[in-house]
Amino acid sequence: MTARDSTESYTTPPAKSVHRLAVLAVCMVWPLIWVGGLVTTYDAGMAVPDWPGTYGYNLFLYPLDTWLLGPFDLFIEHGHRLLGAFVGFVAILILFFAHRHEPRRWVRILSIALLGMVITQGLLGGMRVVLSDRTLAMVHGCVGPAFFSLCVATAVVTSQTWRRARGDLNDPQHGKWNIALAASVLILSYTQGMLGARVRHILPDALPGEFTTTVAQHISVAVLLWFLSVAAFRRFRGCGDLTLARPVLVLLISITVQIALGVGTWVANYGWPGILGSSIIQAIPGASQYLIQAKGFWDSIVVTAHVAVGSLILAVSTMLILRLLRTRYLAFAAESADSDFERQSESSVSVGQAFS
Amino acid sequence: MYLLIHRPKKSSKSVCRRSNIALIFVSVVTLVGCDSRIEKFDPNEVFSLTLAKSESVDMGQAQEDVTKVIETLFGTPESPTWPQDLISEETLVQTERLRRAAGGVSSEQDGTHLGLFQEHCVVCHGVSGNGRGPASQFQNPYPRDFRPGIFKWKLTDRAEKPSREDLRRVLENGIAGTGMPSFSLLAQDDVEALIDYVIYLSVRGELERRLLRISVSSLGYGEEALSDGERLQFPGDEQSKQVIVSNLERIVGQWVAAKDPDEEQRLISFNILEDDAGISRGRELFHGKIANCVGCHGVDGSGGVATLDYDDWTKEYTTRLGISPNDKDALQTFREVGAHRPRPIYPRKLKNGVLRGGDDPVRLFQLIRQGIAGTPMPGVTLVNEENGKGLTEAQIWDLVSYLHSLQDK
Numbered sequence: 001m002t003a004r005d006s007t008e009s010y011t012t013p014p015a016k017s018v019h020r021l022a023v024l025a026v027c028m029v030w031p032l033i034w035v036g037g038l039v040t041t042y043d044a045g046m047a048v049p050d051w052p053g054t055y056g057y058n059l060f061l062y063p064l065d066t067w068l069l070g071p072f073d074l075f076i077e078h079g080h081r082l083l084g085a086f087v088g089f090v091a092i093l094i095l096f097f098a099h100r101h102e103p104r105r106w107v108r109i110l111s112i113a114l115l116g117m118v119i120t121q122g123l124l125g126g127m128r129v130v131l132s133d134r135t136l137a138m139v140h141g142c143v144g145p146a147f148f149s150l151c152v153a154t155a156v157v158t159s160q161t162w163r164r165a166r167g168d169l170n171d172p173q174h175g176k177w178n179i180a181l182a183a184s185v186l187i188l189s190y191t192q193g194m195l196g197a198r199v200r201h202i203l204p205d206a207l208p209g210e211f212t213t214t215v216a217q218h219i220s221v222a223v224l225l226w227f228l229s230v231a232a233f234r235r236f237r238g239c240g241d242l243t244l245a246r247p248v249l250v251l252l253i254s255i256t257v258q259i260a261l262g263v264g265t266w267v268a269n270y271g272w273p274g275i276l277g278s279s280i281i282q283a284i285p286g287a288s289q290y291l292i293q294a295k296g297f298w299d300s301i302v303v304t305a306h307v308a309v310g311s312l313i314l315a316v317s318t319m320l321i322l323r324l325l326r327t328r329y330l331a332f333a334a335e336s337a338d339s340d341f342e343r344q345s346e347s348s349v350s351v352g353q354a355f356s
Numbered sequence: 357m358y359l360l361i362h363r364p365k366k367s368s369k370s371v372c373r374r375s376n377i378a379l380i381f382v383s384v385v386t387l388v389g390c391d392s393r394i395e396k397f398d399p400n401e402v403f404s405l406t407l408a409k410s411e412s413v414d415m416g417q418a419q420e421d422v423t424k425v426i427e428t429l430f431g432t433p434e435s436p437t438w439p440q441d442l443i444s445e446e447t448l449v450q451t452e453r454l455r456r457a458a459g460g461v462s463s464e465q466d467g468t469h470l471g472l473f474q475e476h477c478v479v480c481h482g483v484s485g486n487g488r489g490p491a492s493q494f495q496n497p498y499p500r501d502f503r504p505g506i507f508k509w510k511l512t513d514r515a516e517k518p519s520r521e522d523l524r525r526v527l528e529n530g531i532a533g534t535g536m537p538s539f540s541l542l543a544q545d546d547v548e549a550l551i552d553y554v555i556y557l558s559v560r561g562e563l564e565r566r567l568l569r570i571s572v573s574s575l576g577y578g579e580e581a582l583s584d585g586e587r588l589q590f591p592g593d594e595q596s597k598q599v600i601v602s603n604l605e606r607i608v609g610q611w612v613a614a615k616d617p618d619e620e621q622r623l624i625s626f627n628i629l630e631d632d633a634g635i636s637r638g639r640e641l642f643h644g645k646i647a648n649c650v651g652c653h654g655v656d657g658s659g660g661v662a663t664l665d666y667d668d669w670t671k672e673y674t675t676r677l678g679i680s681p682n683d684k685d686a687l688q689t690f691r692e693v694g695a696h697r698p699r700p701i702y703p704r705k706l707k708n709g710v711l712r713g714g715d716d717p718v719r720l721f722q723l724i725r726q727g728i729a730g731t732p733m734p735g736v737t738l739v740n741e742e743n744g745k746g747l748t749e750a751q752i753w754d755l756v757s758y759l760h761s762l763q764d765k
Contacts, residue, residue: 043475047463055465071467132460202490204478205394211490271535274496278702289710291530292537294476
């Protein structure tokens with residue numbers, strides 16, 4: 001009982017252009033997130049006090065030499081804005097091509113959401129600057145990864161792999177538990193990003209207890225995620241489907257690396273935590289003499305890598321859950337087709353249909 | 357104290373990707389503007405409570421009046437002021453630098469950073485320099501509370517303030533093995549502005565403490581509510597003014613008097629000979645009766661001596677009030693107004709251990725001579741001739757040689 005070729009659900013051949021643009025968006029948004037992280041690391045968020053212009057210039061007309069040769073803060077803040085604006089253009093193109101060539105209505109809706117979100121994110125960033133507001137900076141930092149995840153989703157659902165996917169009801173991969181596992185990984189990795197943003201954008205007058213609690217949550221979720229990624233790896237590694245086996249491997253590796261980077265980020269900012277007690281500190285080589293270097297280059301690389309790998313994990317878990325849902329959908333679709341049930345009508349966007 | 361400040365209690369832990377957007381908008385609307393400015397410095401409630409306990413008085417009115425006076429003189433975190441017209445000395449703190457260090461983080465087109473204290477220090481030292489910033493609980497030792505005006509790593513005498521150069525060294529070198537970073541990569545101007553700000557916070561905090569103490573000890577606060585004419589005010593009657601100005605002058609005078617040893621003095625002291633004879637004399641002194649370093653730092657400085665002691669910042673609200681640092685219930689009221697959980701201070705392992713204040717010989721000489729302010733590490737009595745009661749200068753130099761020799765192996 002294998003599913004029919006899923007191309008059946010596409011009335012016209014899907015648009016390669018949308019997929020290519022979505023991949024381009026993913027490739028641009030990932031660095032956009034690092035640079036955004038770097039802006040925070042260097043406290044450069046207010047390096048350009050006006051918005052949407054840059055020191056009175058139009059964003060795109062700001063003189064190249066003052067930008068490239070100016071202070072580092074201005075370099076990254078203005079660069080972040082430029083890159084963000086280009087992502088906006090790509091989102092417009094995606095919307096355009098999706099409406100011309102994309103047969104699936106829900107994908108067209110997705111492309112509208114994508115553009116809406118990039119505009120929102122730009123406005124949030126701008127308001128953060130205009131109002132010089134740290135909470136907004138944090139919200140801006142939380143929407144970023146969500147947008148990234150949406151870009152990944154667009155790229156995944158417009159890909160060839162998506163079209164070629166097959167579902168088999170006898171295949172245990174897309175069973176409820178596996179879906180729940182992948183969904184938890186996605187939800188937790190997004191939560192983790194928010195917690196990280198909270199640690200990072202802690203208000204100057206926050207109580208120590210509030211910070212400590214957030215840090216404790218961030219650490220607990222990290223541990224939980226690691227165990228979940230091990231579980232996912234064990235379930236999918238030998239499943240025979242590379243579109244699932246590869247992501248879980250990447251997930252496990254990147255979560256492990258991420259935990260190491262997290263420790264590094266902490267140490268770079270706050271040193272080895274004295275609350276571990278002197279015997280533990282003495283046992284870690286170099287820890288008892290460790291000197292924090294404020295604004296050190298390598299330290300900022302570690303911190304930025306932590307941000308980058310965090311969003312990579314989010315991307316991979318988005319991909320994993322979508323692919324699982326896709327095979328599940330196909331399996332059930334195949335079965336219902338076999339048992340002569342009516343297919344759902346093309347015009348309504350139901351949950352099931354969203355995976356056509 | 358935190359009641360004065362609006363802090364968003366809302367946690368943004370929502371998880372679902374799409375519905376998040378809606379949630380975020382709601383939170384944006386409710387949160388904007390709550391945090392971007394910090395309107396006030398938090399009053400020193402822990403110290404008020406300490407006085408309330410030790411003098412068995414009610415501190416409500418005193419706290420209120422002192423807070424008002426301090427705000428009139430020193431302004432707010434966003435716009436700090438320096439009461440220059442009450443102070444004869446003119447160079448200690450410059451308002452221009454204060455303004456650069458204060459307020460929210462931003463920067464200008466030429467790369468000048470503003471809001472330096474918030475950018476670099478506040479997570480640990482807190483807005484008012486009370487050593488209770490958000491990340492302070494993770495540190496051991498806790499970040500310094502600048503308000504009592506006591507500093508550890510300096511070349512000046514134990515009871516003196518640190519000199520400007522001392523603070524600059526702390527900022528440039530950091531304090532290895534603690535949470536205190538090195539800020540050597542910052543622009544020189546930034547460091548100078550930060551030094552001014554630390555002095556500002558310290559003078560501000562110390563005056564606040566002094567006025568609180570005086571208000572109960574000699575201004576009659578605490579028993580019954582004072583009438584308007586009797587209350588401490590600025591600018592108020594002659595008596596108020598006199599109390600405020602004389603105390604301010606005293607604190608500022610101490611800061612101005614703190615000077616780095618000049619070059620010549622340093623050169624004279626550099627006749628240190630780190631030969632084997634000196635080192636073995638130093639070793640003997642280290643383990644001897646007079647200095648008795650071994651009693652805290654262990655044989656050959658290898659640590660491991662069981663001691664239980666606390667630093668002065670902690671003792672103030674514990675042992676000095678007869679409260680055991682382990683007595684959670686008794687400490688509860690202090691913890692509620694923000695006091696840190698007491699953590700013991702341990703003498704350090706010196707053999708291959710880190711020297712937090714650096715290994716400069718002149719500095720080590722001062723360390724042995726003066727001990728470390730705010731900690732149980734005692735100084736020694738300086739004597740002209742060996743008499744079994746103190747150490748001579750030469751003997752202290754021998755100890756310095758010995759300390760150096762512990763580092764090399």
